[in-house]
Amino acid sequence: MTATLGEVVAALEARFDPALAEDWDAVGLVCGDPAEPVGRVLVAVDPVAAVVDEAVETGAGLLVTHHPLFLTAVHGVPADDPKGRLVHRLVRAGCGLFVAHTNADRAADVGVNDALAAVLGLTGARPLQPAAPARGGPRPGGRARRADDAGRVRRARRRRPPRHDRRRPGGRRPGPAGAHGRRLRGSGGSLLPAAAAAGADVLLTSDLRHHPVSEAGEAPGPALCDVAHFASEWPWVPVVADVLTTDLSGRVEAVASRRRTDPWTVHRGAEGDRTAGSAG
Structure with missing residues (x-):
């Protein structure tokens, strides 16, 4: 058929x-x-x-x-x-x-934000921005969800697609070690104010820039967790x-598709430069 x-x-x-x-x-x-x-x-x-x-x-x-x-x-x-x-x-x-x-980022239930939140086991989703019926107005960006404990954050490293080198960390975040997250999810650094207003403890996103992260660390607000764009x-x-x-x-x-198309294919580790291979 x-x-x-x-x-x-x-x-x-x-x-x-x-x-x-x-x-x-x-x-x-x-x-x-x-x-x-x-x-x-x-x-x-x-x-x-x-x-x-x-x-x-x-x-x-x-x-x-x-x-x-x-x-x-x-x-x-x-x-x-x-x-x-x-x-x-x-x-x-x-x-x-x-x-x-x-x-697709903003689609309800089957969107990109909801798919990532689901693999992290988060519940109680709500958009960080309101929906709009047509182009030209605010649209639902990101998701605020509840995490039971910081272990949910660590699941992001285990439940994303295969990396070229499994020893390579899957994410990065500033802030004190052992910090716990009550709310989690976001879509872009531009949503940091919305995440703070929603009472988020953690903003999980990709491609954060140096200066906004540095400035965010000087003021109260969510901890930032930057994960690989492709993997997220x-x-x-x-x-x-x-x-x-x-x-x-x-x-x-x-x-x-199981093809890994993350353009970041080389990283420097304890054994020197390591070039990535194809995903299994």
């Missing part, structure tokens, strides 16, 4: 409303014919060459990614351009590309695969 690409897109947009996306974002169908049949869907974080190869090799009719392929104005997709080459490869293989980005978003991937298979009554087989 199969569904049309249009039916798959409709199912995805029912879960990840495009109206929840930021104005600057680029979400939705990037390429593909809505009338074409789709029997297999691959879900991943990044639309990069390794993932496109996986989609083509496994016969996927649609690749769903969290990160957009294009975020700035595009005036052409020549095959000698790295991103244009991916579009040509997908089109030649009859595989579409769909993006759910900031709308990967838990959403199998969630999408599961709900898409269910929502389309098994007419498509949706699977989670």
Whole structure:
């Protein structure tokens, strides 16, 4: 059994409303014919060459990614351009590309924030920002959730996707050792004031910048926990695969990509430089 690409897109947009996306974002169908049949869907974080190869090799009719392929104005997709080459490869293989980005961050129950909170075992979610019915207004960003103890924070290191080197720490945080977190979750350093207003003890996010972290340490507020960007978003991937298979009554087989596409592949450890290999 199969569904049309249009039916798959409709199912995805029912879960990840495009109206929840930021104005600057680029979400939705990037390429593909809505009338074409789709029997297999691959879900991943990044639309990069390794993932496109996986989609083509496994016969996927649609690749769903969290990160957009294009975020700035595009005036052409020549095959000698790295991103244009991916579009040509997908089109030649009859595989579409769909993006759910900031709308997936904010989606209720099956969004990126909720997926990460779920693997940490957190309960009582509520958005740090209010929802809005359409683009142009405040949207629900981040999640405030209750953690039973600091052990929930440590679970983030054990329940994220495989790292290149399992001895490499999965996160970093300033503050005293042994600090306990009562509330946890966030989406970006810009939500630090909202997290403080919500009474959060910990803001868990990615890509925090040096100066805001330094300044935050000089004032009362949540402790900050910075985890790898890719690792914080990967838990959403199998969630999408599961709900898409269910929502389309098994007419498509949706699977989670196991390709590790974190661009940070080298780190310095006790034994000197160590270059990462592929994920198992």
